[in-house]
Amino acid sequence: MHAESKKGKTRELWRFHGGLHLPDQKELSLQRPLRQASLPKRLVLPLQQHIGAPAQPMVAVGDRVLKGAMIADSASPVTAPLHAPTSGTVVEIGEYPIPHPSGLADLCIVIEPDGLEAWSELPQPISDFRSVDNQTLLQRIRDAGIVGMGGATFPAAVKLNPGKPIKTLIINGAECEPYITCDDRLMRDFADRVVNGARILQQMLQSEECLIAVEDNKPEAILALFQQLGAEETIEVVRIPTLYPSGGEKQLIRILTGREVPSSGLPAQVGVICHNVSTTAAIAEAVLEGRPLISRLVTLSGEGIREPGNFHAPLGILASDLIAQAGGYRGEPQQLILGGPMMGFDLATDRAPLTKGANCLLCLTAKEAPRPEPAKACIRCGRCADVCPANLLPQQLYWYSRAKDLENAQDYNLFDCIECGCCSHVCPSHIPLVQYYRYAKAESWAMEQTRRESELAKQRHDFRVSRLERLEAERKAKLRKKKEALKSKPPVAKKPQAGKDGDEKAAKQAAIEAAMKRAAEKKTKQQLKPKNTQNLTPAQQAQIEAADKRRNSAASNRGQQDSEPSN
Ligand code: SF4
Ligand code: SF4
Numbered sequence: 001m002h003a004e005s006k007k008g009k010t011r012e013l014w015r016f017h018g019g020l021h022l023p024d025q026k027e028l029s030l031q032r033p034l035r036q037a038s039l040p041k042r043l044v045l046p047l048q049q050h051i052g053a054p055a056q057p058m059v060a061v062g063d064r065v066l067k068g069a070m071i072a073d074s075a076s077p078v079t080a081p082l083h084a085p086t087s088g089t090v091v092e093i094g095e096y097p098i099p100h101p102s103g104l105a106d107l108c109i110v111i112e113p114d115g116l117e118a119w120s121e122l123p124q125p126i127s128d129f130r131s132v133d134n135q136t137l138l139q140r141i142r143d144a145g146i147v148g149m150g151g152a153t154f155p156a157a158v159k160l161n162p163g164k165p166i167k168t169l170i171i172n173g174a175e176c177e178p179y180i181t182c183d184d185r186l187m188r189d190f191a192d193r194v195v196n197g198a199r200i201l202q203q204m205l206q207s208e209e210c211l212i213a214v215e216d217n218k219p220e221a222i223l224a225l226f227q228q229l230g231a232e233e234t235i236e237v238v239r240i241p242t243l244y245p246s247g248g249e250k251q252l253i254r255i256l257t258g259r260e261v262p263s264s265g266l267p268a269q270v271g272v273i274c275h276n277v278s279t280t281a282a283i284a285e286a287v288l289e290g291r292p293l294i295s296r297l298v299t300l301s302g303e304g305i306r307e308p309g310n311f312h313a314p315l316g317i318l319a320s321d322l323i324a325q326a327g328g329y330r331g332e333p334q335q336l337i338l339g340g341p342m343m344g345f346d347l348a349t350d351r352a353p354l355t356k357g358a359n360c361l362l363c364l365t366a367k368e369a370p371r372p373e374p375a376k377a378c379i380r381c382g383r384c385a386d387v388c389p390a391n392l393l394p395q396q397l398y399w400y401s402r403a404k405d406l407e408n409a410q411d412y413n414l415f416d417c418i419e420c421g422c423c424s425h426v427c428p429s430h431i432p433l434v435q436y437y438r439y440a441k442a443e444s445w446a447m448e449q450t451r452r453e454s455e456l457a458k459q460r461h462d463f464r465v466s467r468l469e470r471l472e473a474e475r476k477a478k479l480r481k482k483k484e485a486l487k488s489k490p491p492v493a494k495k496p497q498a499g500k501d502g503d504e505k506a507a508k509q510a511a512i513e514a515a516m517k518r519a520a521e522k523k524t525k526q527q528l529k530p531k532n533t534q535n536l537t538p539a540q541q542a543q544i545e546a547a548d549k550r551r552n553s554a555a556s557n558r559g560q561q562d563s564e565p566s567n
Helices: 134-143 182-189 191-205 220-229 248-259 279-291 319-324 382-389 394-402 404-410 420-424 433-487 500-528 539-565
Strands: 002-005 009-012 041-045 070-073 088-097 105-113 168-173 209-215 235-239 272-276 295-301 309-314 335-338 359-362
Touching: 041 088, 041 433, 134 191, 134 279, 168 182, 168 191, 168 248, 168 279, 182 279, 191 209, 191 220, 191 235, 191 272, 191 279, 209 220, 209 248, 220 235, 220 272, 220 500, 235 248, 248 272, 272 279, 295 319, 295 539, 309 319, 309 539, 319 359, 382 394, 394 404, 394 433, 404 433, 420 433
Parallel strands: 168 209, 168 272, 209 235, 295 359
Antiparallel strands: 002 009, 041 105, 088 105, 295 309, 335 359
């Protein structure tokens, strides 16, 4: 297979296994030009909008914040800071519904905009990005809070530090899911940002080639990108055939390079790094203008929305506010989906906010999304395996996931499943296969987490035991040394002893005798002390003698009384 790239140049392309041709439904949201979403009354910003550690608030309730100011960050190496999308006041930090398949709430910073759009002081633009070192650019991208905006939400700066030589940089503009057109809109309206971002990334990675891949159902976007390329450009825009899911990272690498990313491996292992076009444009804004990631393009589509289209919207705007700005609901929507109809998930509420990775809000009518028929037993037809772009055996994965046999599911490369939904789409038994895989993955992660925690607890226990053993050994060694030191002292002269008991007895006896001797000496000394009867006058002597006489006669009287019987 060959495709035209750059200006008339052809390039060999490869095909991935499986895939589907789906009705693309993209015209619905491309009928209108890009609209700027107006500021709502409140912006709700989840602290976790990325893969990795959640950011921690740097503001408190009541603080005034300026547009673009960092309001949350973390010291973790895999994280992304969060910035205020507009100026206003932090009115709450609390739990709010977030866009997640679980439908659970999570910690969010709530800002009440003041309508002034007053900017904070932004970092200096780096217009000559070729003159600065990689570390400066990485830090700028990290501080701008940029994550994979195609839905992966992996921090971009971490991905840009692969530690391996990168031969091919791929900018993913495939946008293969039905209904979604925000990347198409971005490439048409902001092709300069995409190409500038690609130049920055190519400079950083020093890749031999940079390919911007766009499906051939987006001719306007391809033309707009072509027009941005200079004569000496090393970047190529490659037109690829429309086939779902050509935008999958591994599938796109296969199409463009023929290389296969190994199971559970990363693209860097085959010398490739992929970034989505929205991420690439955000990187250009961060480097060339100093702007952090505070807004994004998002598609609102489906027959359940009155005026579908693409919006440039601040992060944190609620789905309900965006839908209201798109004319509101048409009738009773059957399904509200975040993302596309194949890989997206149902939103439990339209009170969930727009996050960095959210590219589409779909309101589908009952006609567009009829209720799924009841699942029947697997008939082992093998159609799911025929369309699986990851070359898996979906029916086996289904059996093991259903039986909660997670070990076997992993042996069948559960984690290579990209949840594209091709298998469920073709299954004649209407088995919701992807739901089983999502469940099995979540269970496996939970088990892995438990395993890691118990491993950590065991390490702590082992460390404590070895520390106690070391302390005991040290104590014994000290004692031994002390004894040896005592032994080496010259022996004190002793009476010959019969044995250990004899030694102790003799020592005790000697101590008693010494004490008795000391007491006797003390008494003698006291008796020898001069009494107060010397040098008396004759009168004093007579007084003493009279007193002695009285005492003696009293003593003889008492002796008589004691000898008489009492009555
Ligand atoms: S397509 Fe459905 S019925 Fe056919 S093998 Fe796969 S799971 Fe079974
Ligand atoms: S959802 Fe997973 S198993 Fe099913 S076709 Fe896609 S990659 Fe294959």
